[in-house]
Amino acid sequence: xxxxxxxxxxxxxxxxxxxxxxxxxxxxxxxxxxxxxxxxxxxxxxxxxxxxxxxxxxxxxxxxxxxxxxxxxxxxxxxxxxxxxxxxxxxxxxxxxxxxxxxxxxxxxxxxxxxxxxxxxxxxxxxxxxxxxxxxxxxxxxxxxxxxxxxxxxxxxxxxxxxxxxxxxxxxxxxxxxxxxxxxxxxxxxxxxxxxxxxxxxxxxxxxxxxxxxxxxxxxxxxxxxxxxxxxxxxxxxxxxxxxxxxxxxxxxxxxxxxxxxxxxxxxxxxxxxxxxxxxxxxxxxxxxxxxxxxxxxxxxxxxxxxxxxxxxxxxxxxxxxxxxxxxxxxxxxxxxxxxxxxxxxxxxxxxxxxxxxxxxxxxx
Amino acid sequence: xxxxxxxxxxxxxxxxxxxxxxxxxxxxxxxxxxxxxxxxxxxxxxxxxxxxxxxxxxxxxxxxxxxxxxxxxxxxxxxxxxxxxxxxxxxxxxxxxxxxxxxxxxxxxxxxxxxxxxxxxxxxxxxxxxxxxxxxxxxxxxxxxxxxxxxxxxxxxxxxxxxxxxxxxxxxxxxxxxxxxxxxxxxxxxxxxxxxxxxxxxxxxxxxxxxxxxxxxxxxxxxxxxxxxxxxxxxxxxxxxxxxxxxxxxxxxxxxxxxxxxxxxxxxxxxxxxxxxxxxxxxxxxxxxxxxxxxxxxxxxxxxxxxxxxxxxxxxxxxxxxxxxxxxxxxxxxxxxxxxxxxxxxxxxxxxxxxxxxxxxxxxx
Numbered sequence: 205x206x207x208x209x210x211x212x213x214x215x216x217x218x219x220x221x222x223x224x225x226x227x228x229x230x231x232x233x234x235x236x237x238x239x240x241x242x243x244x245x246x247x248x249x250x251x252x253x254x255x256x257x258x259x260x261x262x263x264x265x266x267x268x269x270x271x272x273x274x275x276x277x278x279x280x281x282x283x284x285x286x287x288x289x290x291x292x293x294x295x296x297x298x299x300x301x302x303x304x305x306x307x308x309x310x311x312x313x314x315x316x317x318x319x320x321x322x323x324x325x326x327x328x329x330x331x332x333x334x335x336x337x338x339x340x341x342x343x344x345x346x347x348x349x350x351x352x353x354x355x356x357x358x359x360x361x362x363x364x365x366x367x368x369x370x371x372x373x374x375x376x377x378x379x380x381x382x383x384x385x386x387x388x389x390x391x392x393x394x395x396x397x398x399x400x401x402x403x404x405x406x407x408x409x410x411x412x413x414x415x416x417x418x419x420x421x422x423x424x425x426x427x428x429x430x431x432x433x434x435x436x437x438x439x440x441x442x443x444x445x446x447x448x449x450x451x452x453x454x455x456x457x458x459x460x461x462x463x464x465x466x467x468x469x470x471x472x473x474x475x476x477x478x479x480x481x482x483x484x485x486x487x488x489x490x491x492x493x494x495x496x497x498x499x500x501x502x503x504x505x506x507x508x509x510x511x512x513x514x515x516x517x518x519x520x521x522x523x524x525x526x527x528x529x530x531x532x533x534x535x536x537x538x539x540x541x542x543x544x545x546x547x548x549x550x551x552x553x554x555x556x557x558x559x560x561x562x563x564x565x566x567x568x569x
Numbered sequence: 570x571x572x573x574x575x576x577x578x579x580x581x582x583x584x585x586x587x588x589x590x591x592x593x594x595x596x597x598x599x600x601x602x603x604x605x606x607x608x609x610x611x612x613x614x615x616x617x618x619x620x621x622x623x624x625x626x627x628x629x630x631x632x633x634x635x636x637x638x639x640x641x642x643x644x645x646x647x648x649x650x651x652x653x654x655x656x657x658x659x660x661x662x663x664x665x666x667x668x669x670x671x672x673x674x675x676x677x678x679x680x681x682x683x684x685x686x687x688x689x690x691x692x693x694x695x696x697x698x699x700x701x702x703x704x705x706x707x708x709x710x711x712x713x714x715x716x717x718x719x720x721x722x723x724x725x726x727x728x729x730x731x732x733x734x735x736x737x738x739x740x741x742x743x744x745x746x747x748x749x750x751x752x753x754x755x756x757x758x759x760x761x762x763x764x765x766x767x768x769x770x771x772x773x774x775x776x777x778x779x780x781x782x783x784x785x786x787x788x789x790x791x792x793x794x795x796x797x798x799x800x801x802x803x804x805x806x807x808x809x810x811x812x813x814x815x816x817x818x819x820x821x822x823x824x825x826x827x828x829x830x831x832x833x834x835x836x837x838x839x840x841x842x843x844x845x846x847x848x849x850x851x852x853x854x855x856x857x858x859x860x861x862x863x864x865x866x867x868x869x870x871x872x873x874x875x876x877x878x879x880x881x882x883x884x885x886x887x888x889x890x891x892x893x894x895x896x897x898x899x900x901x902x903x904x905x906x907x908x909x910x911x912x913x914x915x916x917x918x919x920x921x922x923x924x925x926x927x928x929x930x931x932x933x934x
Contacts, residue, residue, distance in 0.1 A: 227608075227610070228610065228611040228613070228811070229607060229608050229609060229610050229611060230602065230605055230606070230607050230608075230609045230610075230611065230813060230817070231607030231608065232611070233602065233813075233814055234602055234607050237595065237598065237599055237602065240595055241595070242594060242595050242596030242599050243592075243594055243595075243596065244594060244595045245592070245593065245594050245595075246593040246594060246595065246597070246783075248593070274806070275640055275806065275807070275809055276806040276807070276808075276809050277806075278803070278805075278806035278808070279805065279806025279807070280806070282806065309803060309804060309806075310800050310801075310803045310804045311804065312803065312804030312805065312806065315804050316681045316682070316804055316805070317681070412810055412811070418611075418811050418813075418814065419809045419810050419811045419812075435675050436675075438643070438674060438675045438677065439674060439675045439676065439677030439680050439681055440643075440644065440677065440681070440805050440806055440807075441639070441640065441641040441642075441643035441644025441645070441647065441674075441677065441805055441807060442640070442641070442644070442805075442806060442807070443641075443643070444640055444641050444784045445777055445784050446593070446777070446783050446784045447784075448595060448598075448783075449598055449783060449814030449815070450814070452595070
């Protein structure tokens with residue numbers, strides 16, 4: 205625990221950090237607000253130009269009829285699944301065992317909506333067509349998370365998604381996209397957002413991952429679906445009198461960063477090579493398919509933390525602020541490439557990894 | 570419909586408006602943010618100085634152990650009632666027929682929490698001790714809204730609240746305060762917020778009514794209660810990565826406007842006299858007990874709208890942007906005094922009401 209804190213403290217002092225867009229401070233909102241005239245009217249309970257125009261823009265981007273702005277993806281996705289369950293009259297949905305709804309939401313889906321989750325595939329692999337074909341036929345909706353964040357941001361072949369989509373349509377099962385990181389996978393698939401979304405009945409996207417906004421989400425689909433989602437949004441307590449602080453920042457950082465996703469992806473490819481060149485270090489996936497990946501050390505957290513802390517102090521480069529125990533003998537962390545990577549001096553970065561490799565060899569041999 | 574729109578349009582053009590704090594535009598947030606250093610770190614999922622310090626400040630102000638910041642009162646209050654129902658093992662709560670949860674939340678309490686509402690008193694009067702004493706004994710929690718907004722912001726005698734509080738404690742029934750307008754009633758009761766809140770087990774307050782912030786709410790109570798509320802906040806999708814846009818503005822406008830509640834109250838007393846001096850106009854309550862009241866016309870919306878529109882055009886004073894049908898032959902609107910009232914030229918205001926009185930006499934006789 206002390207070492208974890210130590211690593212975080214040393215990390216905070218580094219000049220260069222490989223992940224992310226920079227500090228999550230109030231300046232993030234200030235920068236966005238500077239671009240908007242103070243006399244612009246607030247949205248009022250889901251109405252008004254500022255929310256409606258952004259919803260229209262996102263609906264067009266996603267190739268869906270309508271889009272609704274939500275304060276959070278947790279709220280948006282529970283609601284999407286609830287609507288599809290009510291439509292079919294069956295309170296069963298299917299998703300990956302490491303789905304956000306299963307592990308990060310205090311069981312809101314079950315506690316608030318009484319929806320049963322059917323877990324597809326295993327914790328350490330992606331959902332395949334077979335998993336869907338062989339599941340309980342009473343499932344109302346399948347949720348696919350692209351990329352599958354908790355296993356390093358892995359992606360299925362595009363054809364697999366197409367086949368799952370076709371199967372679900374044929375069977376009268378709705379397909380929902382957890383697109384928290386949808387922007388981030390488009391360069392790998394070489395598809396537009398609308399092309400990917402055309403395979404899904406409903407889509408959620410987030411504005412504070414690759415986009416780098418303050419918070420907020422969009423849920424998109426056909427008009428009947430989004431109209432129903434607004435009723436549930438009010439029930440959940442998400443129909444705030446004013447959501448504009450999140451909308452203004454979502455819009456600003458969408459315009460800033462959506463166009464950079466290809467760069468973030470290529471930066472991730474490069475950085476993963478650096479990690480994989482080090483003793484006892486590997487990335488999952490080995491070759492990233494988005495701006496993210498996981499880094500695993502074949503050594504315990506207790507062994508790796510002092511090595512990283514020393515590295516940060518010697519180089520002023522920070523690779524991660526934390527290490528998570530994976531097994532008793534291994535540990536790891538997550539990388540999400542944002543705007544900071546492009547500002548790093550590359551020659552120095554190479555030296556950092558050479559030094560890391562030396563330290564790991566010395567310490568772990 | 571056309572006349573409603575006309576009234577709104579004419580209202581928007583007026584120079585002086587008697588209600589509120591002014592326009593709900595983005596400047597409201599900009600003003601608050603200007604007082605905060607951009608390098609201050611964001612809150613992260615309910616943690617961090619910016620949220621914790623404000624929660625502590627509000628807990629102290631309310632005289633409660635702990636306070637939790639929520640994006641909305643809708644979310645905070647459903648959760649409060651759910652916690653008390655779970656504690657007692659009875660999914661029944663009691664409140665006024667015009668309670669926010671009953672009429673403005675798309676039945677979230679019933680649809681998400683499966684809680685049954687027992688309606689106390691009648692639509693046109695306050696809850697009294699007898700209503701509570703005679704209710705279903707299985708009720709887990711009674712919710713009191715102070716002031717009762719939908720009937721003009723009426724208040725019971727303070728002794729009545731004390732008696733209801735004592736009765737509920739004796740009976741093992743929790744008492745929850747819908748204090749969306751708690752600040753606004755303190756001058757009338759001549760009590761501190763902590764004194765009023767000591768009569769309740771849990772308290773919700775809002776930051777965009779009299780306080781004039783962007784959005785957001787606080788739910789306060791003992792530690793076990795607030796700890797549980799954080800779990801439900803995540804389930805509802807309200808545990809946003811960053812709530813600071815609302816916290817910064819809540820804190821800023823709390824500091825600005827909480828101290829002005831006595832002035833708002835006295836302004837409301839004065840303005841109500843003006844309204845009551847006019848033909849066929851009366852306020853509910855006749856003598857306000859907070860910064861708010863309702864104005865009723867003994868004439869239909871169709872009759873009153875053109876009179877008001879003409880008045881606004883002639884005087885550049887706006888009294889209301891809308892009229893709501895009360896019965897086929899009567900209509901009304903709500904007044905909430907904020908910072909704008911103090912800026913009005915008082916002599917001109919008197920003349921506006923003299924003119925309104927003349928117009929009503931002429932038109933309705």
